Amino acid sequence: MSKPTILVTGGAGYIGSHAVLALHDAGWPVVVADNLSNGRREAIPDGVPLVEVDVGDAAAMADLFAVHPIAAIMHFAGSIVVPDSVTDPHYYYRNNTVASHALIGAAMKAGIKHILFSSTAATYGAPETVPLDEDNPTRPINPYGWSKLMTEQMLRDIAATGAFNYGALRYFNVAGADPQGRSGQASKGATHLLKVACEAAVGKRSHVDVFGTDYPTPDGTCIRDYIHVSDLAAAHVLALEALIDSPSESFTLNCGYGRGTSVLEMLDALDAVNGSPVARVMGERRAGDPPQLVASNRRLVERLGWTPRFADTATIVRSALEWERRLAS
Numbered sequence: 001m002s003k004p005t006i007l008v009t010g011g012a013g014y015i016g017s018h019a020v021l022a023l024h025d026a027g028w029p030v031v032v033a034d035n036l037s038n039g040r041r042e043a044i045p046d047g048v049p050l051v052e053v054d055v056g057d058a059a060a061m062a063d064l065f066a067v068h069p070i071a072a073i074m075h076f077a078g079s080i081v082v083p084d085s086v087t088d089p090h091y092y093y094r095n096n097t098v099a100s101h102a103l104i105g106a107a108m109k110a111g112i113k114h115i116l117f118s119s120t121a122a123t124y125g126a127p128e129t130v131p132l133d134e135d136n137p138t139r140p141i142n143p144y145g146w147s148k149l150m151t152e153q154m155l156r157d158i159a160a161t162g163a164f165n166y167g168a169l170r171y172f173n174v175a176g177a178d179p180q181g182r183s184g185q186a187s188k189g190a191t192h193l194l195k196v197a198c199e200a201a202v203g204k205r206s207h208v209d210v211f212g213t214d215y216p217t218p219d220g221t222c223i224r225d226y227i228h229v230s231d232l233a234a235a236h237v238l239a240l241e242a243l244i245d246s247p248s249e250s251f252t253l254n255c256g257y258g259r260g261t262s263v264l265e266m267l268d269a270l271d272a273v274n275g276s277p278v279a280r281v282m283g284e285r286r287a288g289d290p291p292q293l294v295a296s297n298r299r300l301v302e303r304l305g306w307t308p309r310f311a312d313t314a315t316i317v318r319s320a321l322e323w324e325r326r327l328a329s
């Protein structure tokens, strides 16, 4: 039987483009909705239609749904920089929460029955203990985390009426690039640690700043759970299948490896792969950074049968560096 068509919002962006590749590789028809505010047309494979649209524009989304027979939505579109959400919370609530509300309304009118949502470990705030399972209290410490948690709440309440089922995937720190070199992180003004460090490795920056060396961690720098973007994309395909197979069940799942890596450990791994050290400047803490975020992925593995393929830190770093070299060449 042929597969139904999936709408990927934000499919021209970093993670969304990897999900588009995973769907496309597995034979799912895909349509991308992206306003290209932070995405790249080149990230979308040939043959996949791109509709340039703001997902918060309900009328434009209704037009899209009238033209394309969409069975399910993977909703990646949104704004992602935590410090920006602190300086401009109004914009973050608009582009994340309000736009999602409009998209959900248009999807309901079009009779779409499955929504997979990009949520975040930022919904947990600054937890006292790790690893975190999905029942940990959600107490965001920045507007970005709140904007995502509010969207989760809308989905939960509306799904309870039977309108659709949904999956909320709470990503931990997404890193790396497509092992075949077809996509990677390309946005300008990058702020993510490995991306910034790879830019320094290829000479686009003079150094990488280490934000805080006095955290209560073994080496004093923050600990995160870095997940390879292609493993995350594979989890999305499994989650989509679960939503379609069990239309009365919704779920919230952490996406990480259950492994903590400090900032310095990540930079050491890059130096090893690069073969020469990237200059580091030890600096002050960055506002809003929790000391540690590590996932328990027990539910993800049990619920979806997810098996990571690219978890090795050197593999993550190598793919990110190769992509950065490709961008620089």
Ligand SMILES: NC(=O)c1ccc[n+]([C@@H]2O[C@H](COP(=O)([O-])OP(=O)(O)OC[C@H]3O[C@@H](n4cnc5c(N)ncnc54)[C@H](O)[C@@H]3O)[C@@H](O)[C@H]2O)c1
Pocket: 009, 010, 011, 012, 013, 014, 015, 016, 033, 034, 035, 036, 037, 038, 039, 040, 053, 054, 055, 056, 075, 076, 077, 078, 079, 080, 095, 099, 118, 119, 120, 121, 170, 171, 172, 173, 174, 175, 187
């Ligand atoms: N990168 C991470 O580590 C991380 C971690 C947790 C959650 N997430 C979530 O994953 C999703 C994707 O993140 P990413 O890192 O790929 O970011 P990204 O900026 O590369 O991709 C987001 C895409 O959405 C598009 N977009 C933004 N607002 C839009 C709008 N209103 N209408 C249409 N398109 C719009 C952008 O043009 C871009 O292509 C986001 O929702 C983000 O919050 C990311």
Ligand SMILES: O=c1ccn([C@@H]2O[C@H](COP(=O)(O)OP(=O)(O)O[C@H]3O[C@H](CO)[C@H](O)[C@H](O)[C@H]3O)[C@@H](O)[C@H]2O)c(=O)[nH]1
Pocket: 080, 081, 082, 120, 121, 122, 171, 172, 173, 174, 191, 192, 193, 194, 196, 208, 209, 210, 211, 212, 222, 223, 224, 263, 286, 289, 293
């Ligand atoms: O140049 C840099 C960039 C980052 N860091 C440090 O590296 C760690 C990771 O920072 P990132 O900016 O790469 O990622 P965050 O942990 O801040 O946030 C990411 O993961 C979160 C969930 O864990 C959210 O989902 C968010 O959207 C996503 O950007 C932090 O301790 C940060 O202080 C540096 O030392 N130098």
